[in-house]
Amino acid sequence: MRRNLLEINDLKTQEINFLLEEAEAFKEVLARPIKKLPTLRGKTILTLFYEPSTRTRMSFELAAKRMGADVSNIAVSASSIQKGENLKDTVRTLEAMGVDLIIIRHSQAGAPHLVAKTVKASVINAGDGTHEHPTQALLDLYTIKDKKKTFKGLKAAIVGDIAHSRVARSNIWAFTKMDMEVTLIAPPTLLPAEVEKLGLKPIKISYSLEEIIPKLDILYILRLQLERQKKGLFPSLQEYIKLYGVNPEKLRKSKRDLLIMHPGPMNIGVEITESVATSMQSAIEEQVHNGVAIRMALLNYLLGGKNEDPA
């Protein structure tokens, strides 16, 4: 039985399909007037976020509450962590209070793995540095399945700041795992070295958005992480917008059923224009909505059954 979700590639294809199928049942619960289940009654879930977050933390909290679990949130800025307590001590202390599952976001890649080795409680990686954000990949897969019914052979492009994006890394694994064709589009300076070696099947690299758009089924737009752009990785914001910003003009030759996705938060007017974000092709709002359902399925998967210690 699975205890943790640290990386998307840890999940077998059949586990992903199982979660996507179960998410349907949870989506139905979210449409009810009383959005509450007794399934995880008595379980204690903790969100431990060392980086700011609105949607991911809220999405987990709602998912846990709607499953009947007790949820505590630790705001790192107001905790003992400010007094110099290290991560291992922090999580050991929290586990001693009877926590069943820790959802952690940290600026260091591998922090969730360290936590998983330290405690017996389940651990979910809610984003570690520029490494992975597996539940984002799950909700993206769920949104794609919801719209396209199948994954096989779909052509997806991930465009933007690949270098700083944990979402891109998780989705390269997730998309190739489900047999989709993946192309990365970015300025060469925002592509990490040897990025084409990621994924379970070969991925393509392109530097031109307009050339590739007519072939795509999915256009996945990443947030330009402006706070990390101090090193002058591209000449100017205006040039980035011109070449890689998605606007209606660039989408003129796209397929009608092209799916436009974005993990949020958006820099409107930079990587995406408002009219694209709210267009018929956009699934951005559905992504957020589906996030709660798939996280409920995941919590149920990790905590619902008899959780034998794998050791």
Add this chain to the structure above:
Amino acid sequence: MSKVKIRITPKIIQEVKKQIMSKIKTQIMDQEKIKRTLSRIAQEILEKNKGIKDLIFIGIRTRGVFLAKRLNKIIKKVEGEELPLGILDINLYRDDIALLSHQPIVRKTEIPFDITEKKILLVDDVLFTGRTVRAALDALIDLGRPKVIQLIVLLDRGGRELPIRADYIGEIVPTSKNELVEVKLKEIDNLDEVIIVKK
């Protein structure tokens, strides 16, 4: 070539007997009987509720749904119209999740209508401990406030662990814990029958 002689001792005979006995199945209902039983239950439903006003079917996944659909067909023949039919998955309301070694697959509940002030006909194949029905009642009450909930089961096998009883029963067959009751329905099992298997 070497010959091996086996002496058949009483112990071996006993062992073989035990093995055969362990797989003995007793058929309680066949296709004809299931059909007649459902007709009778449909009649009882109409009699007890004096018609079909406000009635709705809720089938418990998986076989309760097929039984509800069959009952609905019979009612349509008599009354000229079908009742609304919803599908309930109770897995999220089970009280034994922590005891199971394998997680049951949670499927979608499909009740696309309001159940408040409705008379619910809750359908399941077998009534045993009563825990499935308990979970179903909790699930239904989360969806609204029905006027009444009546329980329909094809087979009541006794062995209740909770104070729950059915309103319409196909057959009552007291069984023990080491017997297995299997309801097979054409829709998924390719034949109609109810059998008891000794474990």
